[in-house]
Every structure is written in C-alpha cells, then in structure tokens.
Amino acid sequence: MKGQIIKISSNRHTVKSGEKLYNCIPRGKFRKDKLLPRVGDYVTFDDKKLVIEEILPRKNEFARPLVSNIDQAFLVTSLINPDFSIGLLDRFITLMELHNTKSIICLTKLDLASLTLSDKIKLVLGYYNNIGYKIVTNNDLDEIKALIKNKTNVFVGQTGAGKSTLLNKLNPSWNIETGEISLALGRGKHTTRNVSLYDFLEGKVLDTPGFSALNFNDYTKEDIKKAFIEFKDYPCPFKDCSHTKEKECSVKKAVLDKKILESRYNSYLKFYEEAKK
Numbered sequence: 001m002k003g004q005i006i007k008i009s010s011n012r013h014t015v016k017s018g019e020k021l022y023n024c025i026p027r028g029k030f031r032k033d034k035l036l037p038r039v040g041d042y043v044t045f046d047d048k049k050l051v052i053e054e055i056l057p058r059k060n061e062f063a064r065p066l067v068s069n070i071d072q073a074f075l076v077t078s079l080i081n082p083d084f085s086i087g088l089l090d091r092f093i094t095l096m097e098l099h100n101t102k103s104i105i106c107l108t109k110l111d112l113a114s115l116t117l118s119d120k121i122k123l124v125l126g127y128y129n130n131i132g133y134k135i136v137t138n139n140d141l142d143e144i145k146a147l148i149k150n151k152t153n154v155f156v157g158q159t160g161a162g163k164s165t166l167l168n169k170l171n172p173s174w175n176i177e178t179g180e181i182s183l184a185l186g187r188g189k190h191t192t193r194n195v196s197l198y199d200f201l202e203g204k205v206l207d208t209p210g211f212s213a214l215n216f217n218d219y220t221k222e223d224i225k226k227a228f229i230e231f232k233d234y235p236c237p238f239k240d241c242s243h244t245k246e247k248e249c250s251v252k253k254a255v256l257d258k259k260i261l262e263s264r265y266n267s268y269l270k271f272y273e274e275a276k277k
Contacts, residue, residue, distance in 0.1 A: 002056075005041045006197040008066070013037055013052060015045055026052045039195040039206065040068040040152065060099040065195050065208045069152055072102035074136075074144070076157035076166060079113035084121050085158065090267035091214050092156060093133065097227035098219060104147060106155075108138040108162040127261045131230040138166045145170065145201055152197075154206040167207060171200060216274040224275045228268050230260060244269060 003017030015022045024045050026037050035055065037043070042056040061068040075092045077084060089105070096103045105128060110118055129135050136143055147153075148170075155163045198205045216224060221242065225231065231243065234250040243251040254260040 001047045002042065002044055004197070005037055005039050005043060005052075007194060008037065008039055009194060015043060015052065017045075017047070022047060022050055024050045024052045030055075036066055038062075038066040038068040039197055040070065042069065060101060062099065062211065064211065067154065067195060067206055067208065070099070070101050070154050070206070071151040072104060072147070072153055074104050074106045074153060074155045074166075076106050076108055076138075076155055076161045076163045078109040078158065078161040079107060079118060079121055080109055081112060082158050082160050084117075086124065086263050087267055087270075088158060089128075090264060091271070092211070093128075094216070094224070094227045094267075094271055095211065095214060097229065098216075098223055101154075104134045104136060106136050106138060106144070106157075106166070108166065110137055110139075124261070124263075127264070138162060138169065141169060148203045148205060149201045150203050152204040152206070154208060156208070156211050159210060164207065167205065170205075171198075216271050217276055219275050221272055221275045221277060224268070224271050227271075228264070230264075231268075234260070242272070244272065 001017050003015040003022065005013050006016045006021075007014040011025055013024045013026060015024050022045065030037065030052075037052060037055060038058075038061060041058065043052045044054040044056070045052045058068045060070060062070070073092070073096045075089060075096075077089055093103045105125060107121075107125075113121075125135050134147075136147075144166075155167060157163055195206060195208045198207070225243065231251050234254045236243070236246070236250045237248050238246065241249055241251075243249050246252070251260065251265070255262055255265045
C-alpha cells in the first residue's frame with residue numbers, strides 16, 4: 001500500500017493511507033543504507049506486517065528536523081520579544097531557496113512594537129515583497145488559510161516568535177502546546193518536541209521543534225549565489241562573478257545604487273563565506 005508518514009516517535013512511524021493510520025517500523029535495510037525516513041515521506045508499506053518497504057522519491061528533504069516534501073514555509077517573524085532579526089530572516093529564506101521551498105514572511109507581535117519600530121521594519125520588508133516574497137501578519141488568518149490550501153506547509157522561525165500560537169489560531173482543535181517567553185533569557189522555551197503533519201484546508205501543515213541546521217557549509221558558493229533570487233536581475237559581465245571583490249560587478253553596483261538592500265547583500269557575503277569552495 002501507499003501512504004505518507006505523518007509522525008515519527010522513536011522507531012514508530014505513523015503512516016496515513018486514505019483515512020486510516022498505521023503504526024509501522026522501517027525495513028532494517030534502511031538503517032544499513034543510512035536512509036532515514038522523514039515526516040512527509042511518501043512510502044509503500046505492508047499493511048499486515050506494518051513495515052515500511054520503500055521511500056518514494058522526494059521533492060526535497062531537510063536534515064534537522066527530519067522532514068520532506070515541503071511546498072512552502074511560513075517564516076514566522078516577531079517584531080519584538082524576540083527582536084526582529086534581518087540576518088536570521090535571510091538565513092531562513094536562503095535555506096528554503098536551497099530546498100526549492102517557497103517562503104512567505106509572517107509578522108507577529110505587531111501590537112507589542114512601537115509605531116516607529118513597526119514602520120521601520122515594514123519599510124525594510126517592502127524590499128522583500130518587491131523581489132517576490134509575500135508578506136502577511138498573524139492577523140491575516142483568512143489569507144493564510146487560502147495560502148495553505150493544496151500545499152504542504154511548514155511554520156518556522158525564532159523560538160518564541162509565535163509559531164504554535166498562530167497554528168492554534170488557525171485551528172483551535174489542534175491545541176498545540178505553547179510556552180511563555182523567558183524575559184531573563186530573551187528567548188522562548190522549546191515547547192514543540194515531535195514533528196507532526198496535520199491535514200488542513202485540503203492542504204497539510206507541519207509543526208516542528210524548529211530548524212536547527214542553519215549554516216551553509218554543506219552547500220557550494222554557487223548554490224548560495226542562486227539562492228539570492230534578486231541577483232539574476234543584475235547580470236555581471238563575467239559569468240563566474242562571485243559578487244564579492246570584482247570591480248565590474250553589477251550586483252555590487254546595484255547595492256551602491258540602493259537597488260539591492262545593503263543588509264541583504266551583507267547576508268550574502270556572510271553565507272558565501274560559510275559555503276564550501
């Protein structure tokens with residue numbers, strides 16, 4: 001039979017096929033081949049022996065957390081407590097681009113931020129909207145629900161930014177555990193322990209403990225160049241231009257002309273150096 005892994009707890013893999021759930025274990029061969037099943041995997045399984053026999057080809061896959069086949073990511077970004085971080089936002093966007101996953105920026109805690117701070121951040125995010133990243137707030141529930149439909153979605157962001165709270169607002173019956181912000185540490189408690197995949201609005205939603213693999217040393221410098229999607233609008237005279245030290249670089253000129261956000265370019269330089277040669 002065919003199904004999809006919707007939850008993993010220890011070595012028990014909950015596979016959904018139709019409207020039925022099966023608690024399965026993977027074949028021993030997977031361990032030998034160093035093949036780790038992920039939440040989101042489409043699989044074939046024996047419904048009598050309750051054994052996963054094959055993992056079907058993936059659209060994409062992430063290492064931490066172990067998830068796969070994600071269509072789009074809602075990057076839950078608080079304006080304050082924890083404070084807005086343009087560098088962290090760029091990391092998440094770049095990670096999603098590297099995995100062929102659409103990013104949607106979702107702002108939270110607008111009511112806690114001053115009007116001055118809110119306007120400043122919205123001005124910066126206008127750049128992201130102009131290059132193709134949609135911006136929503138945690139109050140735009142109808143719009144978020146429309147975006148979720150017919151997609152497999154993940155909600156990611158800084159701990160304490162309001163991911164679980166937003167999911168509960170979208171569907172109170174999920175009753176996902178949420179935690180208070182630790183004022184002493186300036187960050188939230190980790191409240192989500194297991195990865196689960198929920199059916200919702202003819203689409204699917206993943207709740208995860210967060211994406212911890214946020215460095216780019218497993219990617220090439222060319223990968224990083226391609227992940228900054230606005231760079232393609234400024235072709236350089238040299239095809240192998242790194243957009244770092246070259247004098248005739250069109251991307252660097254666009255930064256000077258304020259066509260490319262300077263903080264965005266600085267993120268690129270940082271990620272480029274992290275990538276392997």
